[in-house]
Structures are given as structure tokens and as C-alpha cells.
Amino acid sequence: MRVHFIAIGGSAMHNLAIALHKKGVNVSGSDDVLFEPSSSRLAKYGILPAQEGWFPEKITTDVDAVILGMHARIDNPELLKAQQLGITIYSYPDYIYEQSKNKLRVVIGGSHGKTTITSMILHVLQQAGKKFDYLVGAQLEGFETMVGLSHDAPVMIIEGDEYLASPIDRRPKFHIYKADIGVISGIAWDHINVFPTFDNYIDQFKIFAKTIQPNGRLIYSETDDVLNTMVKGLAIDIEKLPYNLPAYSIDNGITTVISDDQKYPLEVFGRHNLLNMQAARLVCEALEISTADFYHYITTFKGAARRLEVVGKNDTATIFKDFAHSPSKLTATIDAVKAQFPNRQLVACIELHTFSSLNKDFLNEYAGTMDKADKAIVFIDLKTFQQKKIEPYPAEAVKSAFANNNLLFFNESAQLLDHLETLNMRDTNLLMMSSGNFGGINLIGLKNNLL
Known part of the structure; x- marks a missing residue:
């Protein structure tokens, strides 16, 4: 059985590729950009593409099935070749x-x-x-x-x-x-x-x-x-x-x-x-x-990666990172930390990163979501606005949407990091929430400086 992955580098896609390889399937794949940890993990099993890009010559009648990742476009040359040859094409849920x-x-x-x-x-x-x-x-x-x-x-x-x-x-x-x-x-x-x-x-x-x-x-x-x-x-x-x-x-x-x-x-x-x-x-x-x-x-379950994951802690403070990004997740995560540590101050920082969270018509859904934090911070990387082709909006628009005039807003990671490094962490928890990476901020380095 030979299966080819178009956009093999995706989180779910590369894991499925590895799982099929371990099951004995002959796996190949392509992607126009490969990031860590996908590339190292694919290389470990000998299924990392030799070079980045799309190569329709990889699609031959010897391929039994193609699995198409969400990252690929409908005019992807490998997809077009598979359609031309009549090869069965699956989405990964299929x-x-x-x-x-x-x-x-x-x-x-x-x-x-x-x-x-x-x-x-x-x-x-x-x-x-x-x-x-x-x-x-x-x-x-x-x-x-x-x-x-x-x-x-x-x-x-x-x-x-x-x-x-x-x-x-x-x-x-x-x-x-x-x-x-x-x-x-x-x-x-x-x-x-x-x-x-x-x-x-x-x-x-x-x-x-x-x-x-x-x-x-x-x-x-x-x-x-x-x-x-x-x-x-x-x-x-x-x-x-x-x-x-x-x-x-x-x-x-x-x-x-x-x-x-x-x-x-x-x-x-x-x-x-x-x-x-x-x-x-x-x-x-x-x-x-x-x-x-x-x-x-x-009782021995420690949680999934990036779900209230402890970056570091001492006797009086803990730094958490969490995948929360939607309004309901943001509220639930802040409530959880405040209820668990009622005698500690909470500094909560959310990076708005997804298309939905950055949509100005959706932004009002965040009203009141950070009210239980003692200090609320919102970060939107200017590069994210540019990548998603969204017109940047000012701090006042964010404060109005969150219905929180005390909220701090940053759009450059260096400024956010400078602010975080001034925090007094005694009897304080820091909660960093994002589906992104805070513009490349090294949370381990931040932890070492604060704790």
C-alpha cells in the first residue's frame, strides 16, 4: 500500500503519516514549508521530503491513495495530477x-x-x-x-x-x-x-x-x-x-x-x-x-500540552501557558486559576492570533472575559495583522471590545516582553494564553528572569 501526503508537515498530517508508516504503509509526502517539530519527527522515520515544494512527478499510478491537507490549495499541482490520474483522494478525517x-x-x-x-x-x-x-x-x-x-x-x-x-x-x-x-x-x-x-x-x-x-x-x-x-x-x-x-x-x-x-x-x-x-x-x-x-x-493525569501547562513555579508564584484563544476558553482558564489560587494576584495575557479573534465584528464577543484578572494584557503582533491582511486597530478599540479600560495593549513582542520582565511575581501567577507564540517570546527565558 502506497499513500502520498499533500501538505505532510501539518500537525495532524505528519502524525497520521508516522502512524501509517509504523503500521507498514509505504508513505511519501510533500510540503512547501516544513517547521519543527514536524520535520525532525518525519526525518526520524525516514519520510521527510528531500526538499520543500510541490512535485507532480511524485504522483504516479503506483500511488494507491492521496491524503490532502488543509494547508494545500485547490490548484495544488500534485492534487491536479492525482485528479487527472483518477487516484482516490482523502481528507485526513476521511x-x-x-x-x-x-x-x-x-x-x-x-x-x-x-x-x-x-x-x-x-x-x-x-x-x-x-x-x-x-x-x-x-x-x-x-x-x-x-x-x-x-x-x-x-x-x-x-x-x-x-x-x-x-x-x-x-x-x-x-x-x-x-x-x-x-x-x-x-x-x-x-x-x-x-x-x-x-x-x-x-x-x-x-x-x-x-x-x-x-x-x-x-x-x-x-x-x-x-x-x-x-x-x-x-x-x-x-x-x-x-x-x-x-x-x-x-x-x-x-x-x-x-x-x-x-x-x-x-x-x-x-x-x-x-x-x-x-x-x-x-x-x-x-x-x-x-x-x-x-x-x-x-489522579495521575497531568494534562495535555499547552493546557494550563506549568512553565515554572516557586513557593509564591506560577507561570502557566495555555492554548486558550476563544472567549469561552479565555473565561474558563482565568476562572480556573483564580479559583485555584484565590490569595494570589493574577496577571493574564492573551494573544489574539486566529482569524476569528482578529475579526473586528467578532471582537466584542470578548467583552468581560478578562474581568477576573488583576491585570489584563492583550497582545496582537503587527505581523499577524499583515499576514492575515487585516487592518490593524488601536488600543482603544481593543479596550472597548473587552469592556475593560484598565487593560494593557501591546502590538510588538519586544515591548510586551519588556513589560512582563518588570513584574513582581511575589504571590502572583502569570497566565500566558495563545494559539500562537507571542511573536517569538521565549517563555523559558522569561520564567528564568522572573522566578
Whole structure:
């Protein structure tokens, strides 16, 4: 079997390429730009393209299938050659479905929390010694790759993104997987460039729920009013399982879950993570792991990469980095840190980096999201405006959108770094949130200077 990847360097794409290579598939690929860690990881397995660029001569009748990444354009010369030769072309979610169509499929969707829920499930299944395949959107401790495929695992755990499948397949990814067990963690408008209204965005989750196979299960957060209303209006032949917060306590910076008079201290914290954990518990129970075993295994879960990840800490301060970028994620992450450390000041810094977050019509969705921070900072790299061809807007527009006149605004990383390095970190936490990299700021260097 020979499979060629167009845009092999993407996060999901290069992990899928490695997973197929490890499964024994003959893998090749191309990309016009390759970044770390993709290039090193592909090189480790001998499947790094010899040079960057697109080479239609790589597409021959010997290729059994082409997997098309979202980064490629519809006029990509390799894609055009594959279409000309009549080679089967998959998006990566299409190919994941092909690899899992004879397995039980668990698909985790939602505007927030899906990576963490998926990670929790994988951690518990691994601890329990279960066989499973998986697709997850972050690097996890104990897992070499973000995709795992095998011939004999009876179940596949899939993080189900609502973004589009490929340049030539405009379906949301999670519509393709046909879940047996579906999870929706919550609905908060995102991807405004693809879903121009909130109603249109909600419709994607309705369609996802309707793709759950007959007699399947939908696990959902009953704390989300929009989601609750949507689920109640669904007339489909599946079991609906709501979840809510468990009993818990917070003491000396440690969150402990209480179940059947047993206490389980956790390494993660925050109301949003407690809800994520309940979704993961219901999935694991459906996979024949008892509640007690689930809580026992989850106590050693340290979180996914960049999800409230500790950059550094001392006795009186902690520096976190987090992937939060949408309004709902921003609110949940700030709330979590304030609740966990009520006696510490919180300096919260968000980099607006995605197309949706930079859209001036969407910016007002951030109103009030940073109010619980003692000091709020917003950073937008001028280069990001230029790259996305968006007209830059001034600090006053950002303060007005966030409804926070005390907010500080920076558009140059050097100025932001200068400000952060003046912070007095005694009895203070610093929370750095972005789906980007703060204009190249070295957070380890910042940690060394501050702590």
C-alpha cells in the first residue's frame, strides 16, 4: 500500500503519516514549508521530503491513495495530477474513518475541552491496559504520536474538530467519523470565517449529533444552556447522557474529587477540567471501566500540552501557558486559576492570533472575559495583522471590545516582553494564553528572569 501526503508537515498530517508508516504503509509526502517539530519527527522515520515544494512527478499510478491537507490549495499541482490520474483522494478525517470503520468509534466534539477530554480518555485506557486507536490534537505524556493506528484495536478515540476537512471537502471533520459514542462539551461561536452566524455554527453540532449511529450515545454537558436546548430538540434514536460537576474540594492549591466517600486528589484543576473529566468518565464507563477505577487512574493525569501547562513555579508564584484563544476558553482558564489560587494576584495575557479573534465584528464577543484578572494584557503582533491582511486597530478599540479600560495593549513582542520582565511575581501567577507564540517570546527565558 502506497499513500502520498499533500501538505505532510501539518500537525495532524505528519502524525497520521508516522502512524501509517509504523503500521507498514509505504508513505511519501510533500510540503512547501516544513517547521519543527514536524520535520525532525518525519526525518526520524525516514519520510521527510528531500526538499520543500510541490512535485507532480511524485504522483504516479503506483500511488494507491492521496491524503490532502488543509494547508494545500485547490490548484495544488500534485492534487491536479492525482485528479487527472483518477487516484482516490482523502481528507485526513476521511482516511481516519476508513481506518476505523470496523471499530467502535468514540468522537469528542465541542467548542472547548475536546483535546483535554480525549487526552483524559486515552490516559485512563492506557492505564487500564486497554487496546485502542486514537487521534488527539496535542502531544501527550506517554504517547509518541498524536495518531495511533493498529490492525486489532476494537475501538478508536477521535478528537472531532468542527473545522473543514480539506480544501475540496467543505464538511466539518466531525461529520465524517459517524460516531457510535459522541461527546459535545459545549457550544460557543468560533470559526467566524466559515460559520458566519451563531445559528449556522450550532447547526454543525446538530448535524454531528445526527451522524451518531443508531442506538448510539450522546454524552453532553448539561451546564451549557445552548447545548441543552439543542439536545432536547433532537429527535434521534440514541441515548442522551448529560453530565455536570462532581463533588470536589480545593485545599492548598490541590483539587480533590469526592466519589462514594473516597477522595481522589488531581494534578489538573479548574471547573472546566472537572466537567471535562465527567465527560471522559462516562465514555470510559461505556468502555467497561468502573467509576472507581476511572478516578484512580485519572489522579495521575497531568494534562495535555499547552493546557494550563506549568512553565515554572516557586513557593509564591506560577507561570502557566495555555492554548486558550476563544472567549469561552479565555473565561474558563482565568476562572480556573483564580479559583485555584484565590490569595494570589493574577496577571493574564492573551494573544489574539486566529482569524476569528482578529475579526473586528467578532471582537466584542470578548467583552468581560478578562474581568477576573488583576491585570489584563492583550497582545496582537503587527505581523499577524499583515499576514492575515487585516487592518490593524488601536488600543482603544481593543479596550472597548473587552469592556475593560484598565487593560494593557501591546502590538510588538519586544515591548510586551519588556513589560512582563518588570513584574513582581511575589504571590502572583502569570497566565500566558495563545494559539500562537507571542511573536517569538521565549517563555523559558522569561520564567528564568522572573522566578
